[in-house]
Amino acid sequence: MEENAFYVALSLLVNLDASLYQIVVLSLQVSLLAVLIAAFLGFPLGAAVALWQFPGRGGVVVALNALMGLPPVVAGLGVYLLLSRAGPLGELGLLFTPSAMVIAQVILVLPILAALSRQKVEELLGEYREQFVSLGMSRARMMPTLLWDARFALLTVLLAGFGRASAEVGAVMMVGGNIDGVTRVMTTAIVLETSKGALPLALGLGIVLLTLVMVINATAYILSETAKRRMG
Amino acid sequence: MKKTLNLVLAAVTTVGLAFSAHAEDYITLASTTSTENSGLFDSILPKFEDATGIEVRVVAVGTGQAFEIARRGDADSLLVHDTAGEKRFVENGYATERADVMYNDFVLIGPADDPANISAAKTAAEALSAIAEAEAPFASRGDDSGTNRAELRLWESAGVEPGGSWYRELGSGMGPTLNTAAAMDAYVMSDRATWVAFENRQNLKLLFEGDKVLFNQYGSLLLSEEKHPHLKHEMAAKWHNWLISEEGQQAIADFKVDGQQLFFPNAK
Numbered sequence: 216m217e218e219n220a221f222y223v224a225l226s227l228l229v230n231l232d233a234s235l236y237q238i239v240v241l242s243l244q245v246s247l248l249a250v251l252i253a254a255f256l257g258f259p260l261g262a263a264v265a266l267w268q269f270p271g272r273g274g275v276v277v278a279l280n281a282l283m284g285l286p287p288v289v290a291g292l293g294v295y296l297l298l299s300r301a302g303p304l305g306e307l308g309l310l311f312t313p314s315a316m317v318i319a320q321v322i323l324v325l326p327i328l329a330a331l332s333r334q335k336v337e338e339l340l341g342e343y344r345e346q347f348v349s350l351g352m353s354r355a356r357m358m359p360t361l362l363w364d365a366r367f368a369l370l371t372v373l374l375a376g377f378g379r380a381s382a383e384v385g386a387v388m389m390v391g392g393n394i395d396g397v398t399r400v401m402t403t404a405i406v407l408e409t410s411k412g413a414l415p416l417a418l419g420l421g422i423v424l425l426t427l428v429m430v431i432n433a434t435a436y437i438l439s440e441t442a443k444r445r446m447g
Numbered sequence: 448m449k450k451t452l453n454l455v456l457a458a459v460t461t462v463g464l465a466f467s468a469h470a471e472d473y474i475t476l477a478s479t480t481s482t483e484n485s486g487l488f489d490s491i492l493p494k495f496e497d498a499t500g501i502e503v504r505v506v507a508v509g510t511g512q513a514f515e516i517a518r519r520g521d522a523d524s525l526l527v528h529d530t531a532g533e534k535r536f537v538e539n540g541y542a543t544e545r546a547d548v549m550y551n552d553f554v555l556i557g558p559a560d561d562p563a564n565i566s567a568a569k570t571a572a573e574a575l576s577a578i579a580e581a582e583a584p585f586a587s588r589g590d591d592s593g594t595n596r597a598e599l600r601l602w603e604s605a606g607v608e609p610g611g612s613w614y615r616e617l618g619s620g621m622g623p624t625l626n627t628a629a630a631m632d633a634y635v636m637s638d639r640a641t642w643v644a645f646e647n648r649q650n651l652k653l654l655f656e657g658d659k660v661l662f663n664q665y666g667s668l669l670l671s672e673e674k675h676p677h678l679k680h681e682m683a684a685k686w687h688n689w690l691i692s693e694e695g696q697q698a699i700a701d702f703k704v705d706g707q708q709l710f711f712p713n714a715k
Contacts, residue, residue, distance in 0.1 A: 299520075299521050300519055300520030300521050300677065301520055311475055393507070394475075395488075395505065407483075410484060410620050410626075411644065411646060412629075412645040412647030412648070413646045
């Protein structure tokens, strides 16, 4: 069966039909947008927690670390209840749309980006502290410098977040509804084909998903290596 | 820095546009996995869309969850298979009308060597009693779906309270339950449509069919305008009426897998 699945995966990739293409594009759109939004919120949040001392800071650090393990289906359920017509944001009519899937994935990815960037920035701050003090820099001024200088480490953090987003199924299934042509992504398609007993096709889709993630990771690696070399 | 920001903004706008480019004329239909997995919707929805220009977006879940989605006002229309539950739904004011659409039947599946010898049974109740007596593994959906509810009613009519290590409640959909049953050589009750379209049978075989109590009626519901005024009632009514129209009924009869008709239209 495994050989069969590789064959299926190969022919899926070669004959990339319209519906698979749509599924792949939607998967990338949803997960990339979610990671992007999470980065805009999560990196400054992580850096802020690293830079400022405030009461309850330990609690925030622990909470961020713990939320990295938030089960996707719980995030999905929460967003479902929030966006359902009977819920507080029901008026927006976002349930069973790609936007709902993005929201759910932002919730899943945000803690990873915030917690890991907090750690990276804190490490860097240890190295830079004396310099910052001698320059008389405020904490708010330190933040962009630290984030920029930690950019290569943060790229890996970003990829970890993207991995989480593109791999999860529980949340997007619940808030997207796996609607053919509207909210069906790679992972929910895999669940559907498995439930039809079409195991080689399901595994084939899995291999396609992995290949995609691999390509994105390779691109990120090459870009960061080139950039590092240019900087000397 | 500014360049990156512009790039990001451009990306976000593109994605946003792509999301909003979908058609406005659509309804969301909460339905069951059996109708989706068998391929029925792939066959009849294009015909409805051709006739009316309305796209139907299907959220395929268990019947219990489908009711819940409709109760919360998250779907415009409902097509399920639990007649008793559907009638209660109407009585409770969540739907204003229910109509018979089609039926198929449940079948009993099991390992080819049939250790409980249910293929010799005359009634479904007899077959279930034989499974309980032999304490042969039985995989139950255990997910409050229409199939699960029908299965529990059958046990009741057989006078058996299923339990013990041979009775395994899986809490999953029809397909996953069949996958699990295939892996552990268990008996399982399935709707015929999902079974016929199912590809991972391994050692499983259809062992018992044809008893009238295995009849599986599907009904369409018109949801209450009063409870949920925001729903697309006009388009949902078009869908409901198309299903029970001559055209819709013919479309259902025309759907075949391997030359076998899986759903039998019976609107009145």
